[in-house]
Structures are given as C-alpha cells and as structure tokens.
Amino acid sequence: MGVFLNINEGKWVLGVGLAERDILHGWRWQVCWTVLALLITAGLQWMLLHYIHANFLQRERLGQEARQDPLTGLANRRGFDGRAQRACSQALRYGYPVSVLTLDLDLFKQINDSYGHDGGDAVLRCVAQTLQRQLRAGDIAARFGGEEFVVAMPHSGLAAAADVAERIRASFATQTVTFGDRIIRFTASFGVAQLTAVELEAHEGIHAALARADQALYRAKLEGRNRVCTEARPAATYQPGTATCR
Numbered sequence: 636m637g638v639f640l641n642i643n644e645g646k647w648v649l650g651v652g653l654a655e656r657d658i659l660h661g662w663r664w665q666v667c668w669t670v671l672a673l674l675i676t677a678g679l680q681w682m683l684l685h686y687i688h689a690n691f692l693q694r695e696r697l698g699q700e701a702r703q704d705p706l707t708g709l710a711n712r713r714g715f716d717g718r719a720q721r722a723c724s725q726a727l728r729y730g731y732p733v734s735v736l737t738l739d740l741d742l743f744k745q746i747n748d749s750y751g752h753d754g755g756d757a758v759l760r761c762v763a764q765t766l767q768r769q770l771r772a773g774d775i776a777a778r779f780g781g782e783e784f785v786v787a788m789p790h791s792g793l794a795a796a797a798d799v800a801e802r803i804r805a806s807f808a809t810q811t812v813t814f815g816d817r818i819i820r821f822t823a824s825f826g827v828a829q830l831t832a833v834e835l836e837a838h839e840g841i842h843a844a845l846a847r848a849d850q851a852l853y854r855a856k857l858e859g860r861n862r863v864c865t866e867a868r869p870a871a872t873y874q875p876g877t878a879t880c881r
C-alpha cells in the first residue's frame with residue numbers, strides 16, 4: 636500500500652493505492668504457478684501419449700507375430716488366410732484370376748538326418764528367401780508348417796502360375812545352401828491350381844483350390860519329385876482327381 640501526496644498549484648491531493656511492487660508480486664506468482672501447471676499438464680500428456688503409442692506398437696508387434704512364421708519371416712497360415720481372402724475379394728471385384736501353388740521339399744527328412752535340424756532350418760530360410768526374390772509384390776507366400784509352403788498369385792491363371800512354379804523349382808534345383816563348411820542341395824515338388832469363380836466368391840474358397848493343388852503336389856511326389864504338377868483342366872470345368880505333370 637502506498638500513500639501519495641501531491642502539491643499542485645497550492646492544492647493538496649492525496650492518493651492512496653497499491654505500490655507497483657505489490658501489484659507485480661501477486662501477478663508474478665500467478666504466472667509462475669500457471670507455467671508450472673502447464674508444464675506438469677504437458678508432461679502428463681506426453682507420458683499418456685507415450686504410453687498409448689508404446690501400447691499400440693506392442694499390439695501391432697504381437698499381431699504381426701501371430702501372423703508370421705518366426706523361422707522364415709513369411710506369413711503363417713493365419714497371416715496367409717487374411718491376405719488371401721482380401722486378394723480373392725479384389726479379384727472377384729475386378730475380374731482377374733487367382734491361382735495357388737503348394738510346394739513341399741523333397742526328402743527333407745534326409746537333409747535333417749544328414750545336416751542336423753539347423754541345416755534343415757537353413758534350407759527352409761533359403762526357400763523363403765528364394766520365394767521372396769522370385770515372386771511379385773502382390774503374391775502372397777506363406778509357410779504352413781514343416782517343409783510345406785504355399786503361394787497365392789493374384790493376376791495369374793493356371794498356365795502363368797505353373798510357369799512361376801517351374802521357375803522356382805529350377806531355381807531350387809540349381810542353388811546351394813552353405814551350412815558351415817558344408818554345401819546342402821535340395822529340390823521341391825509343386826502342385827498348382829486356379830480358383831474357380833465360385834471359389835473366389837466363397838468364404839475361404841481358396842482352401843478348396845489349395846486342396847486341389849495338394850492333390851497335384853501328391854502326383855508330383857509319386858511321379859518322382861522335383862517337378863511341377865497342375866490340376867488337369869481349366870479351373871471352371873475341373874473335376875477332382877486329375878492332374879498333369881511336367
């Protein structure tokens with residue numbers, strides 16, 4: 636509080652008011668508290684956002700792991716199903732074909748027996764890498780377990796898919812896996828089938844085509860392995876039980 640006396644042209648003027656220091660004293664504290672409160676709020680918000688982000692990333696990672704084969708990094712059955720289903724819906728909508736191939740390594744037990752489980756695993760990783768190199772970006776490759784792999788190929792009819800399978804087969808047959816100071820050679824057998832219009836439309840129709848590809852694969856094994864077999868007829872008129880090999 637301040638008292639001011641002003642003598643002006645013989646008149647006395649008395650003024651009473653707060654000193655500048657008193658006014659600013661409260662104001663400064665208010666600013667300090669406000670800034671502190673803002674900083675605390677911002678810190679809490681940052682911590683909350685950080686927690687939500689970390690939680691989101693963890694969920695994403697767990698979801699990814701649930702859809703991925705840990706050995707090869709390819710999709711597992713669950714990952715394949717989701718992506719293949721979407722690919723079939725798109726194919727149906729835009730009117731293009733989808734084919735599938737299944738592949739199974741030949742005499743893989745012998746590889747495990749000769750080079751151990753780690754040697755076998757090295758071959759499985761090599762298979763996955765070769766598939767990723769040979770396939771188009773829109774193709775969906777997966778490991779269903781053991782030495783069994785599948786690929787869904789949007790935009791590929793039966794003949795085109797068989798060509799892709801043949802290219803992969805040839806690639807396997809000529810490449811080697813270096814395991815320590817040893818060289819592992821391997822081959823695989825392939826079955827190929829094209830989804831029918833009904834299968835494209837049906838929920839999980841791709842599994843019917845995979846079953847036909849498996850029948851063709853079985854023929855490939857019977858006929859001597861290291862070969863590609865396709866279902867025998869165009870997908871629209873296919874009767875189960877027939878397959879051609881090359």
Ligand SMILES: Nc1nc2c(ncn2[C@@H]2O[C@H](COP(=O)(O)OP(=O)(O)OP(=O)(O)O)[C@@H](O)[C@H]2O)c(=O)[nH]1
Pocket residue numbers: 706739740741742743744745747751752753754755756759780781782856860
């Ligand atoms: N290294 C390794 N081996 C596996 C894995 N999963 C399954 N196997 C092995 O794969 C082998 C499959 O053998 P089989 O089903 O007899 O088939 P195959 O020897 O390939 O013979 P064909 O299919 O008739 O050519 C078994 O020895 C399994 O133990 C895996 O994740 N890693």
